[in-house]
Amino acid sequence: SRMLSRYESEFLELSCIGVGEFGSVYRCVKRLDGCMYAIKRSRRPIAGSANEQLALKEVYAHAVLGHHPHVVRYYSAWAEDDHMIIQNEYCDGGSLHDAITEKGEQGEYFRVPELRDLLLQVSMGLKYIHSSGLVHLDIKPSNIFICHRPSSSAGGEGESEEEDEGPSSGVVYKIGDLGHVTSISSPQVEEGDSRFLAYEVLREDYTHLAKADIFALGLTVLLAAGAPPLPQNGDNWHSLRQGELPSLPQELPAPFRDLLKTMLDPDPTTRPSASVLCRHDVLRKERAG
Numbered sequence: 001s002r003m004l005s006r007y008e009s010e011f012l013e014l015s016c017i018g019v020g021e022f023g024s025v026y027r028c029v030k031r032l033d034g035c036m037y038a039i040k041r042s043r044r045p046i047a048g049s050a051n052e053q054l055a056l057k058e059v060y061a062h063a064v065l066g067h068h069p070h071v072v073r074y075y076s077a078w079a080e081d082d083h084m085i086i087q088n089e090y091c092d093g094g095s096l097h098d099a100i101t102e103k104g105e106q107g108e109y110f111r112v113p114e115l116r117d118l119l120l121q122v123s124m125g126l127k128y129i130h131s132s133g134l135v136h137l138d139i140k141p142s143n144i145f146i147c148h149r150p151s152s153s154a155g156g157e158g159e160s161e162e163e164d165e166g167p168s169s170g171v172v173y174k175i176g177d178l179g180h181v182t183s184i185s186s187p188q189v190e191e192g193d194s195r196f197l198a199y200e201v202l203r204e205d206y207t208h209l210a211k212a213d214i215f216a217l218g219l220t221v222l223l224a225a226g227a228p229p230l231p232q233n234g235d236n237w238h239s240l241r242q243g244e245l246p247s248l249p250q251e252l253p254a255p256f257r258d259l260l261k262t263m264l265d266p267d268p269t270t271r272p273s274a275s276v277l278c279r280h281d282v283l284r285k286e287r288a289g
């Protein structure tokens, strides 16, 4: 009989949770430890192709980025029968894109306390990525995953010292999909989703790449706040990059609105760093702004 692949021998495939040009993602149980994992299987890229570079960047990034409560955890990666396989932490709450869509269908959207929680948690993840000398370059709702309980796969990570009493609502946001990650110092930029792309990156100015992640996070939070779907190009694409905030179905407190405005500033040096965001009084737990 055909030798079982490592994927088939080590894992029980429960369901397909995502399909894209990248490949497919499955919710799996590892037979040995009984824990749930998210496993992406993609066609092995042609040796020496750009896709091979992307696949390798993803694994290198996970290897460099140890463990952080707000970055999806990596467990293993291997190649077999013409496929690349990566085994990550399974987040049981779907993606932020799913959550925004579900609320939108009920005419609902994230309220200020939830928006501050989201922005603070993802800022902590970005601070960790940026402090490791890397940039994500594809921050957007479909790449932010939700865990409803302490990490639903192998034992959850102890929260880093930054997290005081941990998240209020029990929702934990984690940055995932490191396929576009590159080094801040010697960047080989593979542009992410154009809807979230900062103008300076389109112009191939890579001198402030970490601030491109901040720009994308600003648009991500606005979508959670109920902003209409983002343009991929055209006049509206440009007006969002000239300091114009999109219309929202809710009035945000001025300090919070101003913070989002600075995150979208056309000048990347004006945008706050992830580190500044983590200690920004608008985002701290006590009622600040």
Ligand SMILES: Cn1cc(CCO)c2c3c(c(-c4ccccc4Cl)cc21)C(=O)NC3=O
Residues within 6 Å of the ligand: 017, 018, 019, 025, 038, 039, 040, 072, 086, 087, 088, 089, 090, 091, 092, 093, 094, 095, 145, 146, 176, 177, 178
């Ligand atoms: C489509 N999709 C749905 C989910 C589950 C959300 O409740 C998901 C996950 C991941 C990924 C993923 C993204 C990029 C690379 C590798 C993986 Cl496993 C994709 C996922 C991942 O790394 N962890 C996930 O939970």
